[in-house]
Amino acid sequence: MILLAVPPSSLLCVLPQYDISGLNSAGKQLLNFWTHGRMRSGRSGTNGWREQRKRERRQQWLSTAQRLSSERRERHMEAVLKNLASTVELLAVAAHSDVVEQWDKQTLSRAFHWARYCEHLFSRFHNNSAVRRVIEKQLLLTNQSLRAALPGYTEVSFLDLSRSQHHLLVGLLNNPKLPSSIMTTLFDSKSPADTKHIAYQDVTGLCSHIIQCKSACKVLSPLTGSSAVGADAEVQGVMLMERLDVLLSQSSEACRTEHFLDSVLQGCEGAAEHFCLVIAAALLTMKNSVAETASQDFLMDWLQKKHNMLRHMCSALPITLLIDLAKKHLKFRDAYCDVLKKWASDMEYSISEGEWVQTTTNPTVSFLKLTEHFQALFETCPSLRDDVKKELNALKISDGDFDVRGLSVWGDLLLALNL
């Protein structure tokens, strides 16, 4: 049952007559259709319009509930797709066309309103694969026509819908034809007196607020040095887990979710260390439901297959953080242990330095550091001590069971760890 809030078509009498001389014929056709198909003269007082819209929206909800039929549902869907297509076109126009020269505060506010509508569509249907497919089909068509009409057009995907307001803002600010009055509205600071004006409250000072927020983060970040993970990694970890929850709940195909994680990893190519923090934060988030715990397990399973990632985590993250992870996830503890053993096996004894050093891996880990890792693990998981002791002994024996330093890394480890 799809209950949709369908904005009335009067909302689209937003935009004034365009100067469409800069577009080719396909583009002109498109814009003509968009403008004339929906233009309607009438009152456009802002507050009355909003109240009217709210009323109409409520009425629509009620009437929908009363008369349900699949036919009606289809018609709703049609309307939604039409609105979606219009808004995507709007975003394109905002970024590429000269018509923004004629925009005023009202137009701006309504444009952002429509962008919010798209974000709403995303949040409503991102875990409904049937509707999502329909929307994606529409986007395909819209993208095609826009690509033909506007040079330099970048396509919009379903995922991009979640960031429609941002896209609109970026498009507008990069459009050299944007009037300075619009820009001053966006960058205006909201003075206390202005908060009484409800009209255009959403767009006045929008950029000013964004900048304030970003700067405030930068101001406060040196103070949060005590936190191991950092607020940004924590938030990103939460974001990642939320997305995982959604993906896992909607599809039984595990590979799709794995593919998603792989793409994220790829995206963070240049900032591997930061990504380690994010994964750690994600694995350490508190889980309230069974489903959420399952997502964390899934992430852990995925991580286990990424040996490079694991190694990087173990060398880059502070030991306290690794221990927290080991305490929470048994699989991580075992993987951690494996990494440490792998490090040890990569070591060769350097006579000049009188110490075991790593030759193959990068960045390198010192023998001392290795023992610190093991000690920390043993302190938290005493049961591990005996298991590791047995393993190391077995390895030492396979190496020849020497008791002299410098011949078997396993023997030296046993000595260093007092096992």
Added chain:
Amino acid sequence: MSQLQPLTQLQQVTEPLLNVQEMQFWLNKAVAWGQADSPDAQKDTCLHLSRLSSYLQHLLTHINNMSSTTETMKRLPFLGQFLGRLCWNPYVTADDTNRRLLFQCLWGLYSEHPSNAVERKANQWIRKVLCQLATEEDDAAALALMKCVGVPPKDYHLKVLRKMVASLQENIGKSCNSLGKINQRCSCDSVLATSEACVPLVTCPEAAPLIGALLQRPATCVRAALSEDFLDALSSAYSSQSLSLEEQAVVSLWYHSLSSLEEAVLSLLESVLTRTGSTAQKQVAQSLLPKACAQHCSIFLVVNDIFRSFLKQTEGNECVKSLIQTFTSCFLREVALLQPQKCVSLKAFFPQSPQALLAPLLTLPSEMPQEAWKHHLNWLSSSLQRLTEEEEEGDGDGSSGTNGHHKVFEAWFLLVQCAHWVQVTLQLLGTSGPEDCGPLLWLLTFYHHPTNRGHHRALQLVHVKEAWDHLRSLFLVLTRPLPVDHLHSLVTLLSPQPQQPSPSPFLILSLLVNFAVFSQQSPSGSTQILQTVVDRSGLVDEAVYVLSSLEFRLNEGSCLSSDANRVHLRIEALQNTLTRMHAV
């Protein structure tokens, strides 16, 4: 200056306003701060924020006075560089005032119709900088993740900010266990650093919980001091009403910052004095000050000091007196709420008042039976009389002159704070006979005229007694027509007489209103008397004020009357009459 003067001369006039050295100073600062990556740069930026905003305001005026951007760039070649550098300093852009001024300066350089390459380039540069500031993301990993996960940057940054604020708030909240040992390290070290860093964030609503936590942190440790710049920034934000703190945080702000407290008290006084007195009760009821006073004795003492000086300056203005009384009763209610079980010693709150009078005056009339009122007031009146006599004797000696004045003033101030007893006095005077009226009339006169300048008190008492006699006779007469000569004398007494020391019109008017409400005279009779007197003396507004104050007090229950219903009907009838007069 005539309009025919050439432009160059005007420019010459504005030239001395811009100091080249100042520009150089600020430019050097901006270069040294860079993007505020080092702790020193961060600290220095915070220290200079308020001065920077005045300089930017100055620059803005200068830019707006110029006729074109080309001209501005010619005169201030480094302006672009300066503004550009400031844009990338997060400590400057986080602060509301500085950010606003910075952007306004940039817009001042924007040309709607660029006439040359310089202006076109400037336009492009301005657009680029603003676009970058609002949309660029320097954290590539975060950006990639945001795209994959489908989270808008605005939401992301807001979440990160809130998370930082929450974790810092937690840190601040941790109590210190150092037990005052100076050399021992404790968690309070971060308090000073945090407060310094929060200087640009005082008006940021998301940072309000952190600022509240900083303010409300109990000052147990030596190290847990708040930065002075932080407190200054808070108090200037408070005066421009751009703070968004919750109640307890505001109370803590007042506790820490004397200037904010003074600001709050003065604005309360201003709002009360600029509107009619009946809304004074509402203003005080809405104010946070009584609660703050109940929580911190020091705040109450400061507030009272301000009240005292105001009272002296306005020479006992009725509105101020009424405000003080309302404020004190709200305060006492808050104190009772705070510590309902404990027997509160209010001595700490009233250190300067005569201790013997404290308990008797602070007791509310509702806390004792009505029959005891007269006796209580007699005692009060004689105590106060004694005090004034001592002062006058002291005057004659010349030994304890100022000390005596001080005592009398403090006693009078306490009476003003506890003016519910004056209300009771008026009520009783409306119903008592000539044999008991002496002490009551003295008390009333003292309330309105505490100083005995030129030894006029005796004369004033005579006039007050006269007025009271007239009123008695007017209201005791149950047959019509009314004794005209009494009416006439009353009106004369109410009119201002500069030669003689005459009792305050308010005093007489209060007596009149109380008679009208409480005497045995018929309602129509009372109304007629009141109407006539008020009409002839032209004191309609004042009568309305007195009547509504009386009604408020009765509603509060501090002067409970056994025939409350009758009284309320009376008041209503009188109010209607006065409103009709007002309309005419």
